[in-house]
Amino acid sequence: MTTAERLRPLADRLPAVRGRLVPNAPLARYSWFRTGGPAEVLFEPADEVDLAEFLAALDPAIPVTVIGVGSNLLIRDGGVAGVVIRLGKPFAGIDIDGTEIVAGAGATDIAVSHAAQRAGLAGLEFLRGIPGTVGGAVRMNAGAYDREVADVLGAARIVLRAGALRTLAACEIGFSYRRSALPPGSIVVGARFGGHPDTPAAIAARMERITAEREATQPVRTRTGGSTFKNPPGSRRAWELIDAAGCRGLRRGDAMVSEKHANFLVNTGHASAADLEALGEEVRRRVHAATGIMLEWEIERIGREREDAS
Numbered sequence: 001m002t003t004a005e006r007l008r009p010l011a012d013r014l015p016a017v018r019g020r021l022v023p024n025a026p027l028a029r030y031s032w033f034r035t036g037g038p039a040e041v042l043f044e045p046a047d048e049v050d051l052a053e054f055l056a057a058l059d060p061a062i063p064v065t066v067i068g069v070g071s072n073l074l075i076r077d078g079g080v081a082g083v084v085i086r087l088g089k090p091f092a093g094i095d096i097d098g099t100e101i102v103a104g105a106g107a108t109d110i111a112v113s114h115a116a117q118r119a120g121l122a123g124l125e126f127l128r129g130i131p132g133t134v135g136g137a138v139r140m141n142a143g144a145y146d147r148e149v150a151d152v153l154g155a156a157r158i159v160l161r162a163g164a165l166r167t168l169a170a171c172e173i174g175f176s177y178r179r180s181a182l183p184p185g186s187i188v189v190g191a192r193f194g195g196h197p198d199t200p201a202a203i204a205a206r207m208e209r210i211t212a213e214r215e216a217t218q219p220v221r222t223r224t225g226g227s228t229f230k231n232p233p234g235s236r237r238a239w240e241l242i243d244a245a246g247c248r249g250l251r252r253g254d255a256m257v258s259e260k261h262a263n264f265l266v267n268t269g270h271a272s273a274a275d276l277e278a279l280g281e282e283v284r285r286r287v288h289a290a291t292g293i294m295l296e297w298e299i300e301r302i303g304r305e306r307e308d309a310s
Contacts, residue, residue, distance in 0.1 A: 009023065010023070010040050010041050010062070010082070010083075011023040011041050013059070013062075014041065014043075014054075014058065014062075014083070015053070015054050015057035015058060017043065017045065017046070017050055017053075017054050018045075018046040018047075018050045019043065019044050019045040019046040019047075019050050019051075019054075019090075020042075020043070020044040021041055021042070021043055022039075022041065022042040022043075022044075023040070023041050024038050024039075024040070024041075025038055025039045025041070025042035025084070026038050027039050027042070027067070027075050027079070027080065027084065028075065030067055030069070030070040030073075030075075030086065031070040031073050031074070031075050031225075032069075032070050032071050032073070032131075032223060032224060032225055032226075033070075033073075033074060033075075033223050033224070033225055033265075033267045033271070033273070033276060034223050034267060035074075035075070035077070035267060035271060035272060035273045035276070036074070036075025036076060036077060036079070036273050036303065037075065037076065037077050037078050037079030037080070037273075037303060037304075037306065038079040038080075039065075039079060039080050039083075039084035040079065040080065040081050040082055040083070040084075041082070041083050041084070042083075042084050042085075042086060043083050043084070043085045043086070044085075044086050044087075044088050045085065045087065045090065045091075046090055047090050047091075048091070048157075048159060048165065048189045048190070051085070051087075051159055051187065051189065052159045052163045052164070052165050053163065054163075055159060055160075055161060055162065055163040055187075056162060056163025056164075057163075058083070060161070060162075062082050062083060063081055063082030063083070064082060064083050064084075064085060064161070064185065065080050065082065065083070065084045065085070065302055065303075066084075066085045066086075066087070066135070066187050067084060067085070067086050067302075068086075068087065068105075068106065068132055068133035068135055068136045069108065069131075069132060069133055071131040071132045071136075071225065071226055072132055072136065072140075072225055072226045072227075072298065072299050072300060073225060073299065073300050073301075073302065074225055074273055074276060074277060074299050074300070074301045074302070075273060075302055075303050076273045076274070076277070076301065076302065076303035076304055076305050076306075077272050077273045077274055077303075077305060077306040078303060078304035078305050078306040078307060079303055079304065080302055080303040080304070081303075081304065085187065087104070087105050087106040087133070087135060087187075087189065088106055089106065090104075090106070091104035091105050091106030091107070091135075091189060091190070092104050092106040092107045092108075092111075093107065094107050094111060094112060094115045096115065096119045096121070097192075099121055099194060099195050099196060099197065100154060100192050100193060100194050100195070101115060101116050101119070101121065101124065101192070101193045101194075101195060102190065102191075102192050102193075103115075103134045103190065103191055103192075103193070104134065104189065104190050105133060105134050105135030105138075105187075105188045105189045105190055105191070106133055106134070106135065107133060107134050108131070108132070108133055108134075109127040109128075109130040109131070109132055109133065109134065109137050109142070110127065110128055110130075110131065112124060112127050112134060112193065113125060113126075113127040113128040113207060114128075114207075116193075116195050116203070117200055117203040117204055117207060118200060119195075119200075120197055120198060120199060120200050120203070121195030121196065121197065121198070121203075122195055122196055122197070122198035122202070122203050122206075123147075123151075123152055123194070123195045123196055124152055124193060124195055125145075125203060125206045125207050125210060126143065126144050126145045126146075126147035126148075126210070127144075128207045128210045128211060129144040129145055129210045129211075129213075129214055130142050130143075130144050131220075131226060132226075134188070134190070134191050135187070135188040135189070135191075137149050137191075138153065138156050138173075138180065138182075138188045138191050139180055139182060139188055140178050140179065140180065140298075140300075141175045141176070141177070141178055141179055141180050142178070143178070144210075145210060148175075148177075149175070150170065150173075150175035152193045152194055152195070153170040153173075153191060153192070153193055153194075154169070154170060154191075154192040154193060154194050155167055155168060155169050155170060155191070155192045156168050156170070156173060156182075156188055156190070156191045156192075157188070157189050157190040157191070158182065158183070158186040158187060158188050158189060159186065159187045159189055160183060160185070160186050161183075161184070161185030161186060165189075166186075168182075177230070177231075178230050178298060217260070217261055218260065218261045218264065219258045219260045219261060219264050219266055222258070222266045222267075222268075223266060223267040223268075224258065224264050224265060224266045224267070225264075225265060225276075225299045226264070226298075226299065227263050227264065227298050227299075228263050228264060228265050228280055228283075228297070228298060228299050229242075229263060229280075229283075229284070229295035229296060229297060229298055230295070230296045230297075230298045232293050232295065232296070237263075238263045238295055239261060239262040239263035240262075241287045241290075241291055241293060241295065242257065242262040242263060242283055242287055242295075243262045244290060244291070245283070245286040245287045245289070245290040245291070246286065246290075247262060247282075247283045247286055247287070248262045250279065250282065250283065251279070252271075252275050252276075252278055252279040252282065253270075253271055253272075253275045254267060254268045254269035254270050254271035254275065255267060255268070255271035255272075255275040255276045255278075255279040256268050256279070257279065257283060265279060265280060265299075272306075273303075274305060274306065277301060280297065280299075283295070
């Protein structure tokens with residue numbers, strides 16, 4: 001690529017699509033923290049073929065970032081370079097196939113749990129407690145209430161960075177705690193989950209208990225990103241370590257460690273992404289000083305810091 005080509009705006013150097021390309025697109029609206037800078041270009045594909053063809057024609061040097069509903073995401077204030085791909089409504093379909101639920105990557109985990117309940121398929125109730133999308137849940141092996149995606153996933157459909165479509169059985173993905181070993185740069189576009197028959201009423205009752213427990217113990221009606229840190233190996237959970245280190249209620253500007261659940265960061269007003277990330281790092285330092293354990297971020301942090309940040 002010549003110097004002149006590199007200096008052209010990114011949007012002018014991208015392949016044609018049937019979906020939507022938006023230069024300098026605000027991303028804060030897609031983060032539950034409601035903070036963060038813009039995408040250099042936001043791409044919302046029309047369908048998985050549109051996505052695959054775009055990736056096949058895209059310069060491999062251009063960075064690609066995928067986002068969902070932003071429930072477990074911190075977008076830094078300087079925005080995200082390259083192309084940010086958001087899998088929206090065309091990827092949100094949910095179908096029932098016997099005792100399996102087939103869902104697009106843009107479908108919410110909560111919607112999948114409700115579809116399974118209506119179909120009388122048990123085993124996916126835990127998804128009611130995960131406020132994200134199927135794509136993110138597969139990629140990070142999301143879990144709650146002693147269950148995780150690896151327990152119920154049959155197969156995932158992905159698009160490789162070079163544009164090829166592929167279906168992987170769950171045993172080919174290599175799951176571990178809050179991790180998967182999907183091919184680098186691949187994008188999950190759909191998944192097939194297995195359930196087992198039960199009465200819709202019994203399934204609904206279990207889901208209601210999950211909802212009630214979340215409401216009682218988590219700051220679900222605030223601007224938060226869900227569980228901030230992964231539980232470390234051993235019997236003590238991240239929130240217990242954070243609490244023991246005296247971090248419950250700790251603040252940095254409008255960023256705060258939740259009083260209700262110490263493993264949640266909350267934007268109480270106009271916190272920047274830098275405030276939230278710095279607060280998280282302070283929590284990690286204090287927990288390490290108190291216990292010798294360095295907590296690992298569970299929230300995905302993307303993008304670059306604002307250039308004028310100190």
